Amino acid sequence: MQESANRPLNIVVLVKHVPDTQFDRQLAGPDHTLDRSESILSELDEYALEAALQLAEERGGEKRGNSVTAVTMGPSAAANAVKKSLQIGAYKGVHLLDDALAGSDAAGTSLALAAVVNHLNATAGPVDLVITGMASTDGETSLVPAQLAERLGYAQLTFASELEAANTASGPGLRARRDGDSYSEIVEAPFPAVVSVTDQANEPRYPNFRGIMAAKKKPVTVLSLQEIGVDSAQVGKAGAWTSVAASAPRPARGQGTIITDDGNAGVALVDYLASQKLI
Amino acid sequence: MGSVLVFIDVPSLPLPRASRELLALAATIGTPAVASPQPLSEDAAAELAGYGVQRIFEPSQPLPEVLVAAKAAFLAEAVRAAAPDAVLLGNSFEDREVAARAGVKLGSGVITDAVAVAPDLAVTKSVLAGSYTSTCRVETGVPIITVKANSVEPAERGAAGSPERGLVTVPETGPAAVVMERSEKRVSGRPELSEARVIVAGGRGLDGDFGPVEELADLLGGAVGASRAATDAGWIEHSAQVGQTGKTVSPQLYISAGISGAIQQKAGMQTAKVIVAVNKDADAPVFEIADFGVVGDVFKVLPQAAEEIRKRRA
Numbered sequence: 301m302q303e304s305a306n307r308p309l310n311i312v313v314l315v316k317h318v319p320d321t322q323f324d325r326q327l328a329g330p331d332h333t334l335d336r337s338e339s340i341l342s343e344l345d346e347y348a349l350e351a352a353l354q355l356a357e358e359r360g361g362e363k364r365g366n367s368v369t370a371v372t373m374g375p376s377a378a379a380n381a382v383k384k385s386l387q388i389g390a391y392k393g394v395h396l397l398d399d400a401l402a403g404s405d406a407a408g409t410s411l412a413l414a415a416v417v418n419h420l421n422a423t424a425g426p427v428d429l430v431i432t433g434m435a436s437t438d439g440e441t442s443l444v445p446a447q448l449a450e451r452l453g454y455a456q457l458t459f460a461s462e463l464e465a466a467n468t469a470s471g472p473g474l475r476a477r478r479d480g481d482s483y484s485e486i487v488e489a490p491f492p493a494v495v496s497v498t499d500q501a502n503e504p505r506y507p508n509f510r511g512i513m514a515a516k517k518k519p520v521t522v523l524s525l526q527e528i529g530v531d532s533a534q535v536g537k538a539g540a541w542t543s544v545a546a547s548a549p550r551p552a553r554g555q556g557t558i559i560t561d562d563g564n565a566g567v568a569l570v571d572y573l574a575s576q577k578l579i
Numbered sequence: 580m581g582s583v584l585v586f587i588d589v590p591s592l593p594l595p596r597a598s599r600e601l602l603a604l605a606a607t608i609g610t611p612a613v614a615s616p617q618p619l620s621e622d623a624a625a626e627l628a629g630y631g632v633q634r635i636f637e638p639s640q641p642l643p644e645v646l647v648a649a650k651a652a653f654l655a656e657a658v659r660a661a662a663p664d665a666v667l668l669g670n671s672f673e674d675r676e677v678a679a680r681a682g683v684k685l686g687s688g689v690i691t692d693a694v695a696v697a698p699d700l701a702v703t704k705s706v707l708a709g710s711y712t713s714t715c716r717v718e719t720g721v722p723i724i725t726v727k728a729n730s731v732e733p734a735e736r737g738a739a740g741s742p743e744r745g746l747v748t749v750p751e752t753g754p755a756a757v758v759m760e761r762s763e764k765r766v767s768g769r770p771e772l773s774e775a776r777v778i779v780a781g782g783r784g785l786d787g788d789f790g791p792v793e794e795l796a797d798l799l800g801g802a803v804g805a806s807r808a809a810t811d812a813g814w815i816e817h818s819a820q821v822g823q824t825g826k827t828v829s830p831q832l833y834i835s836a837g838i839s840g841a842i843q844q845k846a847g848m849q850t851a852k853v854i855v856a857v858n859k860d861a862d863a864p865v866f867e868i869a870d871f872g873v874v875g876d877v878f879k880v881l882p883q884a885a886e887e888i889r890k891r892r893a
Binding site: 321322324325327332334344405406407410434437438440441442443444445446447449450451453454455456457458459461468469470475476478479480481482483484485486487488489490492493498499500540541542543544545546547548549550553554556557558559560561564565566567568569570572573574576578579 | 646647648651671672673675676678679680682683684686687688689690691692701705706707708709710711712713714715716717718719720753754755756757758759760761762763764771772773777799817818823824831832842843846849850853854855857861866867868869870871872873874875876879880881882883884885886887888891
């Protein structure tokens with residue numbers, strides 16, 4: 301049992317190149333898509349990468365046969381998300397690059413990513429784990445990890461705020477804590493699994509100089525839809541199951557009343573609440 | 580008029596406000612029906628009928644204690660049985676995941692974070708952390724829509740009745756994460772953060788003391804929220820976090836105390852109807868979005884406001 305529990309893991313981390321949330325973001329163009337010119341590796345994906353690296357390192361890392369592959373899909377600039385992941389510590393990268401992917405919704409994205417995982421299953425050995433962040437900081441739907449588990453037929457272990465390797469009743473796998481609104485759960489899943497981790501799961505490491513230099517030698521595979529056996533009509537705007545008809549920035553909030561406390565601001569605050577019929 | 584299937588994962592009465600909001604929204608689109616992954620008592624079924632529910636679907640066998648997969652399989656079968664015009668769920672992590680997987684099973688598009696759904700099923704949703712609003716549609720399959728709390732007025736209860744009840748056979752769910760332990764969180768008596776009408780939230784400026792925030796929240800019948808700085812410091816549990824990586828809230832009133840209001844926090848609360856801010860730093864970004872702001876000490880302003888509310892109520 302211990303032997304099988306310590307076998308090397310083949311881990312895929314999904315990473316996304318997203319507009320920096322520290323700046324104002326804009327929807328533009330006839331398809332109401334996001335301006336991606338000022339993009340970075342999604343902050344929430346750093347927790348996924350850290351979780352993957354820790355699981356691999358616990359088992360002796362790359363020299364013991366563990367594998368951590370950073371996978372992204374998107375336009376050429378998305379390669380930056382893979383590059384940053386390699387600098388932080390991922391062992392290799394995969395970039396699904398195809399013009400037909402533009403405008404994919406969650407259904408199309410999960411379809412394409414499931415096909416990438418299946419391609420890796422066939423070409424690079426069976427995948428044990430697919431790890432993602434709790435959401436992308438641009439789409440914010442959190443639909444893709446659940447849809448990926450559904451499409452791959454893997455166990456779904458999402459929103460993990462603590463994660464560790466464990467021997468489950470169904471064999472080697474993971475144990476996690478998942479915090480809901482009114483309760484907290486301890487859940488276990490055997491491999492293969494799709495895992496998403498929250499920003500509570502760990503403290504992501506930063507790339508250091510050695511990592512940045514080493515990343516230049518790490519292999520990155522670029523795949524097309526044809527290579528993973530996906531018909532381009534199933535993804536992108538053409539294959540989307542949802543459409544966006546219009547978008548508008550939320551109207552700016554009007555300038556409010558700002559006062560400086562003169563010793564009675566608490567009373568003024570209550571006057572304001574009363575004027576708005578809030579008390 | 581077709582039916583609208585509402586996924587309600589609540590075994591207990593009275594029906595929470597968020598569920599009553601979904602039923603009210605469903606009634607503006609079609610005839611409400613309910614898919615309940617838990618078996619319902621006669622009383623619960625009668626109560627649902629009081630909100631206009633004519634049909635209820637429940638699993639024929641108790642669902643296994645696994646994450647999401649079984650509930651999604653149940654919902655997909657309930658949709659096949661009910662053949663509704665649309666499916667509505669809440670917007671919690673779990674409801675969105677149930678929607679996500681049922682969508683794949685059914686070949687149905689899923690839209691999350693809805694704030695309005697028109698009778699023609701055009702969905703208004705908040706995107707980019709509330710900074711944009713977009714109008715979208717599901718183009719393929721039965722539309723599955725997860726709706727944010729506080730988006731519509733909840734339904735008023737009418738006369739109880741006895742809705743038609745159907746049992747749904749749920750197929751084998753396949754590999755899934757098994758729930759080993761479940762611990763209820765401490766019951767605070769306060770409303771759930773994402774559903775609360777009033778939220779009083781504290782940040783770095785509280786320096787570890789949430790007392791004034793809790794006092795005001797309790798006086799206003801509200802929930803207690805926090806910035807990431809406050810939850811990271813361990814002053815309050817992580818589930819109280821409002822923001823990009825915490826909860827997104829749209830209450831009627833959000834009182835921000837000692838929170839600078841940087842983008843990470845703003846992302847979670849800028850769709851609140853009324854924002855009141857108290858911060859000692861006049862340059863805090865929160866004042867740019869506040870309807871009413873006080874530059875002052877939270878430890879003076881909040882207790883004084885609490886005292887004034889008590890005085891007026893006396």
